[in-house]
Amino acid sequence: MNIAIVGGRVIDPARGLDTTTSLFVQDGVIAGLGEAPAGFMPGRTIDAQGLVVCPGLIDLRARLREPGLEHKGTVETETHAALAGGITQLCCPPDTNPVMDTPVAAQWLIDRAQSLGGARVRPIGALTRALSGTHLADMHALHRAGCVGVGNALVPIKDTAVLRHALEYAAGLGLLVFLTPEDPWMSPVGVIHEGRMATRLGLAGIPESAETIEIARALMLIEEARVRAHFCGISSARGAALIAEAKNRGLAVTADTPIHQLYVTEDDIGIFDTNYRLRPPARTAADRDALRAALAAGVIDALCSDHQPHEADAKERPFSDAEPGIAGLETLLPLTLRLVELNTLTLKDALAAVTSRPAALLGIPEGTLGTGRRADICIYNPQATWTPTTASVRTRGCNSPFYGTLMRGQVMVTIQGGRIAYERSKPR
Secondary structure, three states, rough: OOEEEEEEEEHHEEEEEEEEEEEEEOOOEEEEEEOOOOOOOOOOOOOOOOEEEEEEEEEOEEEEOOOOOOOOOOOHHHHHHHHHHOEEEOOOOOOOOOOOHHHHHOOOOHHHHHOOOEEEEEEEOOHHHHHHHOEOOOOOHHHOOOOOOEEOOOOOOOOOHHHHHHHHHHHHHHHHHEEEOOOHOOOOOOEEEEEEEHHHHOEEEOOOOOEEEEEEEEHHHHHHHOEEEEEEEOOOOOHHHHHHHHHHHHOOEEEEEEEHHHHHHHHOOOOOOOOHHHOOOOOOHHHHHHHHHHHHHHOEEEEEEEOOOHHHHHOOOOOHHHOOOOOOOHHHHHHHHHHHHHHOOOHHHHOOOOOOOHHHHHHHOOOOOOOOOOOOOOEEEEEEOOOOOOOOOOOOOOOOOOOOOOEEEEEEEEEEEEEEEOOOOOOO
């Protein structure tokens, strides 16, 4: 279907574009901006007056729970929840069951998402076989199967020599390596940031050093291997400072932080609210503010949902036994837009953190509205307010501290590959 999107505020951070104009989609690609291509006949016209038209969001980390944990979510439920959040592409970590350490597993996930009409899935292949941390996975085959990079998810590689060899192998293939900076031996039973609240509540703490020690170890090996590396889930001020120092030394490193880390702190846990049981943990207000500043300065390259859906029972437990994580696909955009209201970012920079910057570090051609590019488009109402609840969201995840919170900015239409993949209501 040819689509004319008329009179919207078109923002394309990749090209520095912010103007009120019309956009034309033909044969699955963006065929024109401002003026329709010759002979263009729209099968659908969307009146976008008062709406923002931007590239479809690209989420760097979202767990779909399938295969292996279908009672928490499936490829169908979660990729369609992503579309409802304006997300047209997402990266899935390799800690599925079975582990995504073979081309067959990666291709199955890509094909399943495509067949179900959900957001496009870009798998992250396993760095080591079965995430064992001992034997390297066949990274070349994983890359050929469609993996955008490799990583070991939340499973640490204990043997530094294995990690070094893995980084060298990835460097030789030109692959991006996703690293989760967490030293579990610093806090084997930790469930909360090691600080004032941990002491008050009598909970085992996770120190800042659990993050910084692992960043420091990885940076030394990254420099030797000359590999492109992406740090997932930076949560501390000191962690962000180490990334900044590495970038200043010319290392090919990037980093993200989950959007919720820019809002929640250890103080929000209150009286054992398990919705704030996170991994990495919510840290101090000073850490939160430092992460916002690092994002504004470009030290942190991108924001992600770090979507980890759970059933209600997973959170209705004592705090130490509750499963960590937030279901965040449908709140990624409004929470990102809130940073503009807080004067942390301009609107263009906020949208860049979930569109063009993730695309750039992944090395993919999306995340822009340039003519001839794949038509992945998010159209949202910047003034609309709404309140996410377990009944109103599409994800199966019942776990979010933002459920019941008023949000501003609501996705109206999501276009993926030139098709209307999600529509909240009939455009005016």
